[in-house]
Amino acid sequence: MFTIITMRDYLPKIIGSESFQEFIGPYRGYDPTVNPSAANVFATAAFRFGHGTVSPILPRLNESFQEHERFCHLRMHATFFSPWRIVNEGGIEPILRGMIGSAASVASSKMLVAEEVTERLILMNSVERMDLASMNMQRGRDHGLPGYNDWRKFCGLRRVRTLKDLAEVVGDYRVAEKVLNIYKHVDNIDVWLGGLLESLLPGARTGPLFACLIGKQMKMIRDGDRFWWSAEGIFTQQQKNELLQFSLSRLICDNSDVGEVLPDSFQRGTYPCDYVSCDHIPSMNLEAWREKRLDLQQCAYPGTIKNGDFVLSTTSGKLVALYSCSHGFKLKGSAAIVCEGGRWNGQPPQCTDKV
Template identity: 30%
Template sequence: MTPKITCLLIISVLTCAIQAANYFKPEFSTAISEALHTALISLKKETSNVETSEEAADKLLQLLHKKGYSRSKPDLVEAMLKILRKMNFFGCTKEQRSSYRTLDGSCNNLRYPEWGMSFRPQSRLLMPEYDDGVSSPRLRTSDGMGTLPNPRTVSNVVHANTRKALSVEPKASWHPFQWGQFLDHDLISTPVFTGRDNNPLQCCENLENENLQKMVCNPIYVPTGDSFFKDGTCMNVKRSAPALNLDCSTLSGPRQQENQLTSYIDGSQVYGSSMAELVKLRNKKSPEYMAVSEGDNLPFNDDNSACVLTVKSEKCFIAGEGRANVVPSLASYHTLLVQEHNRIVNVLKGLGWTDPEELFQEARKILIAQIQHITYNEFLRWLLSADTFTRYGLQPTGQGQFFTMYDQRINTDIANDFGIAYRMGHSWIPNRMVLSTEKGENVNKMDPDYKDLDQTYFNPHMLFMRGKTGAHRILKWMSRDNCPLSDRVVEDSARNKLFLQSGISFDLAALNINRGRDHGIPPYWKYRVNFCGENVNNPDSWESLTWHTENSIQLLRNVYASPKDIDLWTGLVTEDNRSQVIGPTLNCILGAQFKALKFGDRYWYERPEPEGFSVEKLNAIKGTSLAALICANLNDPNFLMPQNAMYVKLQGNPAVPCSTIPKLDLSSWRK
């Protein structure tokens, strides 16, 4: 079907593009208008056989290449492609019949094709509360008479570890922490302002324009007498960049933030959220495979500024999501999933699959299904209460049963508030990274295979160690050691030494609080009452904090003038979980988001073909687990792996040889 390009639609695209340029880069306004006008006229002539927005975007890119735009103004091209994708310019004709997802998430929902796609404004559970009603960070107290406490002060009083030793979850392994972060990087990434040529803004210095400073900067000034940072220290914090709505109206409405990723659980951290990203990740000679470097590690990034290299011969890694190098354990998960994709391709080849593109897409579909199944069957079962799991319908269907409650009325865009709430996992961040022995045994602090976490930020060195088997050694360590307790405490590795380089570091707890205020996130109490429906008689009273211990309430009273001032993230992580992993308000917020991601996903793995699988294939997917996924790629049949990898070895969760844990059975895929 030939795309219907009407004059009205062209005018809409041009108008939106010009407004976007005026807002972000005024010098591109005329260029965008001319380039789009020329390209769209050419595109109308040359797209008689084009059916998808992705194919059309590629065609537009080719036309722009011919005219030299992409070489001289890469930002211009990216801006135009974003706008075309956002407006679903070319419809969903082919996607309606496809068994496979688009990379950018478009056309998952055929009624609302833009829902859940990349570069969308984040949704909201509650309306934003900016100080000026439009965009100024929420800094005033609830009564409007005072100023909220400094984020670093809140961090020092409420989130510091005053215990002598690290408190750990008695049953959980490190995998909940790392799966949680890995999953987060599949769901949400909020861009921040950058300076010219993408250089970092220096928000601790006065910019030329005071209004510009307020728009792009929100630094954290360390209070006098801080126990770690010197007096006068300033954390260079940039504001999140505002999103542009599909009708260009955000230029005058309440400020919203953008999600650079697809909202769906679709392996975007493995495959990317655009064709431009995927091209860099596929094996060029055998495109059914994902590219790897020596030792089956992630491919190398041509840009060595993407990480911190301490050994000249080493390289930064590249993955489907830009934060893969943040910590070695995260890079290990990225490595594992790429290895699993390639393993699936090899098995499918043995079952009669031959076409490279079909092999790639089916392996991608299977891998996404594994990610979804592990998330809901293992990770969320560990994280959420049994009541939340049932109330929101998060439990997988039984063997031989399809999920039949897909609802295209559900907006799957990730909620801004969820993005703040989900940072609860920062209390699980370890203070160390360890390469276990080959048998999975821990090493002591004096061993070179033991690293303090602050030594590993953005440094991939550990994955190059032990004959470039570092990823597998880290996976073994995570399977056998306990993660920190889920509570209000953020360890010093992240609270004082986050991204420590050349004596400069950040405080992750303070950043979380600061980010919530930047986004106009309402205070904690409003989520209890207005979103979760809790009956709170007098939210002005400290006695209303019925989900907090006396100790937590006292800490909060030491910094906040009123319980109505408590920031969302701080209020959530100080809730008493009462023998569960997280408290009730977190359960409510997370349950609602994960329900939307399941019920609003047309390609949910439990749905029947063509979007999902046959009964036989679905049963095979449901037979897999994180333990099976790890063991299938460790190449160590004798490693003793806890059967449920979210937990350490326990009574009822024995550690068994990897050789006894069945791999994903792909026999139903035989051609």
């Protein structure tokens, strides 16, 4: 459910529909040659674009999606490590309504990150206030990330060579001038800062560099995952159809007392005309996952393997055991055996040392 919400509903709005098609595209099945692990630049810089979308205000709204009459909006720093506010101040519902009923913040070249997290960020066990932007750039240097220009080249984008080039990318000459005065040379610019400075792509919340880095990473996460939800043999077609019914709006309805939501909670709407009752938000029918006991009675449970495990699935109406190895071990033999004619059509594989 999480991967469906992320890929289908979230990412196209973050990197834009055109970038989504260019870097991710339609799913064509599991590719064993793809490494799905998180790239250093993605984890350390690109996916931290979200720090530029942190709002300085946490809005709290009532059931009519207006400012709450009892619980006012909060400055972000007043919410750090303060779960008591949820317990004592109306529960999670005013916060959820504030999140889906208010416009999201967006970074601009003149205000990349809210002062609530650059001047008033609080960390556990620290008496000093921290600067999230500085931490991000220092983290990139600690991880040995190449600079902004090197990653533009990696993504096939034109390198920034002059102040004029930087001003075109940023969309603001004075900001570009200030950045270059600080860094002295365009090749010195940190990738997190450079990516955040870029003008947003149409229909996106990132510029071209972060759209590229995020898109490439998400494609690898999807294509290199042998158990991706829509891969062959993981779920039946009926189960896939039910999974596609799920949404962030349904999640909010199922886990809170919020009674009205937007059909797509990532898209802002106007109350009440764009909102619908939770009764009209599609939900999954778990009957699609009812196990077929007859197959298990015919074949019993498949054999276990050392340093690995298996999951049961169905393909074309047949029970399938899909094996995988623990980290550090390599699968030897067929990864799948099928229940046919009252017996498994093969022996379980082995998990051997990679070396």
